[in-house]
Amino acid sequence: MPLALLALAVTAFAIGTTEFAAMGLLPQVADGLHVSIPQAGWLISAYALGVVIGAPLLTALAAGRPRKAVLVALAGLFTVGNLLCALAPDFWTLAAARLITGLPHGAFFGAGAVAAAELVAPNRRARAVAVMFSGLTVSNIVGVPAATLLGQHLGWRATMLVVVLIAAAGTLAIVRLVPALPSPAQSGLRHELRTFRSGQLWLALATVVFGCGGFFACYSYITPLLTEVSGYATGSVTLVLALFGVGMTIGNVLGGFAADRALRPTVCAAFVLLAATLALFAVTAHARWSAALTVMLVGLFGFAIVPPVQTLVMQKARSAPTLASATVQGAFNLANAQGAYLGGLALDAGLGWTSPTLVGSGLAASGALVAVLAWALDRRRPAPAVAEPAAVVPTEAEPAEAEPAAAAMTTA
Numbered sequence: 001m002p003l004a005l006l007a008l009a010v011t012a013f014a015i016g017t018t019e020f021a022a023m024g025l026l027p028q029v030a031d032g033l034h035v036s037i038p039q040a041g042w043l044i045s046a047y048a049l050g051v052v053i054g055a056p057l058l059t060a061l062a063a064g065r066p067r068k069a070v071l072v073a074l075a076g077l078f079t080v081g082n083l084l085c086a087l088a089p090d091f092w093t094l095a096a097a098r099l100i101t102g103l104p105h106g107a108f109f110g111a112g113a114v115a116a117a118e119l120v121a122p123n124r125r126a127r128a129v130a131v132m133f134s135g136l137t138v139s140n141i142v143g144v145p146a147a148t149l150l151g152q153h154l155g156w157r158a159t160m161l162v163v164v165l166i167a168a169a170g171t172l173a174i175v176r177l178v179p180a181l182p183s184p185a186q187s188g189l190r191h192e193l194r195t196f197r198s199g200q201l202w203l204a205l206a207t208v209v210f211g212c213g214g215f216f217a218c219y220s221y222i223t224p225l226l227t228e229v230s231g232y233a234t235g236s237v238t239l240v241l242a243l244f245g246v247g248m249t250i251g252n253v254l255g256g257f258a259a260d261r262a263l264r265p266t267v268c269a270a271f272v273l274l275a276a277t278l279a280l281f282a283v284t285a286h287a288r289w290s291a292a293l294t295v296m297l298v299g300l301f302g303f304a305i306v307p308p309v310q311t312l313v314m315q316k317a318r319s320a321p322t323l324a325s326a327t328v329q330g331a332f333n334l335a336n337a338q339g340a341y342l343g344g345l346a347l348d349a350g351l352g353w354t355s356p357t358l359v360g361s362g363l364a365a366s367g368a369l370v371a372v373l374a375w376a377l378d379r380r381r382p383a384p385a386v387a388e389p390a391a392v393v394p395t396e397a398e399p400a401e402a403e404p405a406a407a408a409m410t411t412a
């Protein structure tokens with residue numbers, strides 16, 4: 001794999017640390033800025049709102065510009081946003097800074113996924129996307145626990161400053177290691193928007209919104225489930241969540257590997273296995289060892305979905321994949337909001353701490369149904385042949401071996 005993928009992964013690591021560490025630092029932020037913990041929770045919503053707004057907006061503004069320049073600009077904006085967070089004098093300034101920090105999130109992963117696919121041969125593109133996203137998964141093993149520990153001892157601002165350094169290193173790595181990646185000959189916002197006429201693209205996005213909501217329904221309430229049902233002490237939950245990150249990392253690698261061989265079956269199988277695991281969690285949560293094992297499996301199957309879905313979306317928007325790829329990140333955030341909301345409704349109804357896992361199982365099963373439906377429709381009505389630039393992900397009907405390999409880079 002090209003060394004340039006490592007540069008993208010470093011920035012993804014910083015993004016993952018920023019996004020998820022905030023959940024563990026809410027008490028410190030609340031104390032430091034003299035607000036309640038529920039009010040401090042608005043900072044998570046502010047970041048998610050930034051992702052939803054920024055993914056289409058910044059991608060549209062970047063349409064027609066060279067991909068490397070876009071990646072550098074987005075990573076730089078993310079670095080500046082974290083610096084503003086570290087220096088924020090009050091809560092509302094911090095909330096605004098968190099929104100700014102979230103703006104480049106979706107656009108970076110969208111452009112980064114397309115760039116990663118361009119750096120390798122056609123039959124290795126899903127794995128290349130997985131390498132980039134490995135930064136996000138590893139952040140849940142190393143970055144988030146370390147950031148939480150640092151914030152507890154030195155304050156949340158220290159955590160933000162460390163993330164600034166990591167993000168700056170990622171930006172410099174992109175400048176040095178990522179080769180020039182000019183936009184395709186046909187580019188621009190109008191050209192990108194034409195891809196949204198594809199019904200298959202909308203089905204792929206619907207698969208993310210409904211199916212991945214199951215993952216987030218469970219993840220949003222994992223800590224109280226482990227303490228109230230499984231019997232873990234509060235201090236031990238961090239170790240179990242590290243297993244969650246291990247599962248995500250393994251799933252990311254396996255998902256990318258499998259998707260390069262059988263894209264549609266990988267998407268469908270990942271959702272079915274996630275649905276089954278979440279349903280099983282309602283039973284296994286009652287013992288510590290089985291709860292820990294199931295947590296890892298939820299992370300594994302939940303993140304095995306990401307590389308194939310990202311690749312599928314780029315495939316269905318193959319003539320102009322950047323905006324569609326960025327939109328996937330907005331879809332993931334909608335899935336996050338939906339899963340957390342529906343899981344919370346189950347808890348409010350008095351159905352118990354394991355009820356969000358059952359809600360999640362139903363959502364994941366719905367994602368599997370949409371994925372199977374999309375696959376069936378695609379087989380019945382294959383897309384018409386279109387002129388395709390060399391950097392584009394091949395369709396399922398085209399053997400990857402028949403396409404020219406991308407330029408070889410230094411192996412990571």
